[in-house]
Amino acid sequence: MNVGIIGGSDGLGKTLIYYFRDEFNVFITGRDHKKGREVAKDAKVNYIESNAGLANISDMLIVSVPIQHTSDVIREVAPFMKEGSVMIDVTSIKEKPSKTMAEVLPDTIEYIPTHPIFGPRTTQLDNQVIVLTADKKGKWYDKVYRYLESKNMRIIETTAEKHDYMMSIVQVLTHFSFISTASAIEKLKIDISETEDYESPIYNLMIDLIARIVSQNPYLTYNIQSMNSNGPKIRNTFADAVLELRDAINDGDDKKFMDIAINATKHMGDITNALGRSDKAINGLNHEYGILYDSVGREVGLKHIYSGKIHVGILEGLDGKTAFLKTGNKVKNLRIANIEVLSDDELYQWKLDNLDKKTESISCVFSKIVHVETIEKTVMNIDNIIDIRLTDAYNGPQIDDDSISLTFEVTALSKDDIENVKKLFTGFGGIIR
Template sequence: MIKMNVGIIGGSDGLGKTLIYYFREEFEVYITGTDHKKGRGVADKLNVNYIESNIEIADISDILVISVPIQYTSDVIREVAPFMKSGSLMVDVTSVKEEPLKTMQEVLPDTVEYLPTHPIFGPRTTRLDNQVIVLTADKKGEWYRKAYNYLSNKNMRVIETTAKKHDFMMSIVQVLTHFSFISTASAIEKLKVDLSETEDYESPIYNLMIDMIARIVAQNPYLTYNIQSMNNNGSKIRNTFAEAVNELKDVINDKDEEKFVKIANRATKNMGDITNALGRSDKAINALNYEYIILNNSIGQEVGLKHIYSGKIHTGILESVDGKTAVLREGSKVKKLRIANIRILHPEELYKWKIDNLNTVTQSISCVFSKRVHVETIENAVMKIDNIIDIRLTDVYAGPQIDDDFISLTFEVTTLTKEDIQNVKDLFTGFGGSIR
């Protein structure tokens, strides 16, 4: 079967690069980028195709994804529109929708369908399950149905709305929250506060808040600025936020407790289902605390720690948990891993990882037992020993060298290390056996 061609303009960075991981197994993927050396490197590493020209990629693509900075999106749409294949689809993935939609309406021929979208997740997202994507099509053709079904089959939460409503909602979800978070981070900087000094005074809620603020502030500042400046609702949102801050400031400075309480109560009522909000935040706090408890209880034991972004798994003896860092000894090496970036593997996960990634040891062990021994009991006991992969009976012998009331059993045992073989022998002798 010939794979459909998916072109990603801006596929060497950010969300465009992330999209490669989702598309490359099902489609023939082509990407462009402004830095051709970097783009070719990304394409080689991810086993996709690199094309230097936006026009050439438009000419061969069945689906063309525009994934460039917001301020360049309309220019790129105009650049490639005349070269789109008849019957193809253009998609953009920017976080403002009114301007790209207007441009597509103006410049694309009737033979090309267009679908303005907004995947509401960032480049660090590793799975599509339960992620939100917004579709803001003004017309729904054949491609729309295919795209909707494709996204639904990926277990994504698909929202259908207009570009105008999308941009208003994102003025709350992005413009207001980013503006308030960056304002808070800027105030902390102006106060010359060293956040590391606040650690001894941190509450779980403060931890979550600082982490969320840091996540926003750490984003590409040019992208954050363009989200602010290119949303048509941005000015009204920021002005309203500033008015709210000034009102609250004046109320507190004037020591007007009654008015403060009224403002707080009105704001609380407008937050909606407070019970659910408390439940969700409790879950987040408990998850953090639970992870620390598990790590602390695992000190001195073998653990597997998975980096949640790279997917790399580190195994070894957990030596200590110090604040925000887990210290792991891997053989002769000691590694320090940020707890925020790892999760501890369940014992079953660690066991499976060892089987899949470590060299195994297989050895035959012969042992003389009483004829009354129950073979299945021995095998079940062996399988409960750490690092045992398999055990099977390969020989039963009751020849002249074996006393009449005894029998020699030979088991083939597969383990993860040579040391585990000795543990099996110790168990056999514990059952009254005698190793031959």
């Protein structure tokens, strides 16, 4: 099946390439042809310069362009789509694209307005939410639904109107309040780094969430605000709530303040669950840092959570935000927020997959009463030993009658690991030949 992505060189469209390329023939377009060709080459997919040409060859055409351009692109490509194909858009506003598709697409073309409620930084589809707002369901709908279900996604089916109202709370209200908070911090000329000495885990988590929102493309954030028809009501209600709370405090009206706070708390739903989820987030961050702290001076594997690249070396120290990892003669500075620590088993597997193994035959004279299986089991408990097997047993003229020479072939991850085996043999009373 040919999957076309209009806007595949940036943002979510670019992310979608990596979800689809192993299962389908993926073709993309982009505004910047040079960049688009580079993205396609790196991702090992196909690049086409024409949106109309892409529509003409696609069985499934995905429109992933800025919200304000979505309807125009739908109108542009509608006349060129294959009969029996399907159009999908992935914008966070659904009413306008849905109406445009219903207006310009013939009955032979199915359309499914969707909203993947995750961003370009998301690395897997498992347990991610996607909303489908189809006003009619054809043969493609079941195929798409089953595909999303196979990826263990959380699928919500609703109308475009209901979706946009829900997103006015999930996106418009939260983005507006977070950006307002960040703007207030800027207007107060506060140095965020200075607050770190006083920060609580909740403050730290809140600042990270605010930073995540304000770091998004401001054009995207603005269009989410301006193009949702529920936006004015949401923003006005928020502004009224801020002023009401401010006035209660400025006027010394503690009863008014408590009424506002209590009513707001009651309306927040399951507080116990909220506390549990936030505790998990905080404990997760603390646990990861604790593992790093306990690993200083030891060999660790640190995986970058976005690129997937694994760095292995000696953890020399931490400074709160940065881990200092010595690899060879260099020290790498890795942001703690962007890494996860490999378990011992994961680190061992990485070494098996990536390091050159060393194999050496070791001959050692032991007492005849030595137990070979005990030696082998003990050696396999040494870090970084891959295999040991007995290849020869000799008690000829050069060996005392009460002794035996045993030769083991040992495979390990490094020469030093093999030297550790030799030390173990001498610890068993053996003499290396």
